[in-house]
Amino acid sequence: QVQVEQSGAEVKKPGSSVNVSCKTSGGPFRNFAINWVRQAPGQGLEWMGGIIPSLGTPDYAQALQDRVTIIADESASTAYMELRSLRSGDTAVYFCAVGCRGYSRFDCWGQGSLVTVSS
Amino acid sequence: QSALTQPRSVSGSPGQSVTISCTGTSGDIGAYNYVSWYQHHPVTAPKLLIYDVNKRPSGVPDRFSGSKSGNTASLTISGLRAEDEADYYCSSYAGDYSYIFASGTKVTVL
Numbered sequence: 685q686v687q688v689e690q691s692g693a694e695v696k697k698p699g700s701s702v703n704v705s706c707k708t709s710g711g712p713f714r715n716f717a718i719n720w721v722r723q724a725p726g727q728g729l730e731w732m733g734g735i736i737p738s739l740g741t742p743d744y745a746q747a748l749q750d751r752v753t754i755i756a757d758e759s760a761s762t763a764y765m766e767l768r769s770l771r772s773g774d775t776a777v778y779f780c781a782v783g784c785r786g787y788s789r790f791d792c793w794g795q796g797s798l799v800t801v802s803s
Numbered sequence: 804q805s806a807l808t809q810p811r812s813v814s815g816s817p818g819q820s821v822t823i824s825c826t827g828t829s830g831d832i833g834a835y836n837y838v839s840w841y842q843h844h845p846v847t848a849p850k851l852l853i854y855d856v857n858k859r860p861s862g863v864p865d866r867f868s869g870s871k872s873g874n875t876a877s878l879t880i881s882g883l884r885a886e887d888e889a890d891y892y893c894s895s896y897a898g899d900y901s902y903i904f905a906s907g908t909k910v911t912v913l
Contacts, residue, residue: 719902721849721904727906728806728892728904728905728906728907729841729843729849729892729894729904729907730904731894731901731902731903731904734900734902743899743900743901745901746901779848779849781849785860786854788837788839788854788855788896789837789839789851789854789855789894790839790841790849790851790894791851791854791860793848793849793850794848795848796848
């Protein structure tokens with residue numbers, strides 16, 4: 685059974701950066717499709733980007749590609765998402781959504797990490 | 804890329820069926836058979852209900868079914884139950900390793 689564990693809640697100032705981690709266990713990390721999906725208050729889900737560790741190259745949503753970086757550390761079975769130049773509109777719950785049985789869907793999810801951007 | 808389009812809300816009585824539509828374009832839903840549906844209860848992580856248009860993961864009741872025609876996908880919930888009250892999101896692969904979600908549909912069990 686694949687488990688996905690994310691880092692805790694963060695409060696950040698506008699203009700700063702946040703780094704959220706996603707650790708998997710119970711399966712082959714390097715073959716997973718690790719994606720980041722966020723949900724702002726009262727809004728729907730938004731795909732931010734993803735990476736397949738064995739391939740290495742991340743892909744990003746066009747709207748965020750200038751501010752987001754996703755990396756994967758195979759030795760720690762952990763992926764990281766950094767979002768820079770934070771603004772109030774980035775206040776959201778950030779989910780690590782993993783394609784752990786295939787790349788066409790997100791079937792293993794982390795618990796979510798609340799990021800609050802406030803001065 | 805624009806978000807996929809779903810109705811804001813649907814409702815039904817216990818035992819009834821409801822269908823949620825998800826409309827995209829020829830660049831996402833119309834181009835790929837990689838449509839997924841997720842159930843989201845507040846304060847929990849979303850749960851995969853349907854993938855690849857009409858496949859159910861192990862453990863998902865067969866009351867949930869998916870289909871696609873052209874640029875529109877659909878999720879049908881048969882035999883509606885109180886615990887089905889949640890937000891439902893469709894998602895589609897959109898090419899170049901990118902995905903797109905809809906804004907979500909709130910299902911209310913009357």
